[in-house]
């Protein structure tokens with residue numbers, strides 16, 4: 001663990017991810033724009049530096065965990081790459097557009113470095129516990145050199161293919177999740193209208209061909225799955241704003257690649273409206289309440 005890591009973006013996810021690297025004995029130089037994030041990082045054993053470029057200087061590996069592709073590309077194009085020693089491995093863990101991820105990789109390579117996309121699922125709880133799932137788009141050799149580090153922050157690390165393909169896996173998975181959560185929620189509301197109890201629908205569908213994760217692990221109505229956010233006033237979990245973001249990326253990719261993903265595009269519209277109307281802070285499974293409200297209007 002004598003690698004030096006530059007970690008840029010110490011927010012909800014990046015903060016605990018960097019903390020786990022420091023706890024595992026890595027030298028982590030961290031930077032964020034928000035002073036409170038830097039104070040927490042110091043408490044977590046991260047060496048706070050004055051800029052993103054300072055985090056990259058002298059690092060073997062630079063990890064970014066930022067809100068969106070424009071933040072990642074903004075840094076890559078704004079002097080970060082020049083600040084690093086040749087051959088540095090740049091790992092972007094943010095969830096961003098596939099096209100942006102490929103551009104980030106190409107910029108890193110053009111600057112004499114190595115680049116990969118390694119978006120995650122598992123949320124803040126997974127980041128804190130070090131049990132994230134990583135979906136990696138990278139050359140084989142780069143993947144192998146990053147693997148030990150990713151295994152500190154995550155419990156499951158999958159090499160999905162070449163650069164950009166990690167992001168592809170992330171948005172495809174979340175498109176399945178968004179569409180299936182809407183489908184499950186529509187079925188519960190329709191069942192209610194037809195005099196079918198939530199528990200009875202759950203008992204049937206969870207053992208039949210309607211079975212899926214949105215139903216059996218994350219049931220959007222209170223009762224059947226005690227650990228689902230529905231039993232906790234729809235506190236996230238996975239906030240609707242984040243589902244909106246990920247479906248927006250999926251919709252972009254559908255359009256950009258000529259895929260007639262009618263349900264994926266519709267799911268993006270539904271979560272965008274829900275985000276706008278509610279502020280997006282509730283768990284994404286609260287979509288069931290929006291459907292029920294419309295049903296009763």
Ligand code: NAD
Nearest residue numbers: 009010011012013014032033034066067094095120123124
């Ligand atoms: P966040 O907003 O909490 O953290 C992002 C951090 O980046 C902020 O602290 C911000 O100050 C910092 N930042 C922005 N621009 C910067 C710059 N130029 N230099 C340094 N720091 C900068 O977001 P988050 O929840 O940690 O999510 C980060 C990424 O992970 C997003 O792409 C998100 O989609 C993805 N993601 C989030 C979750 C989740 O549950 N929160 C789960 C999976 C993936």
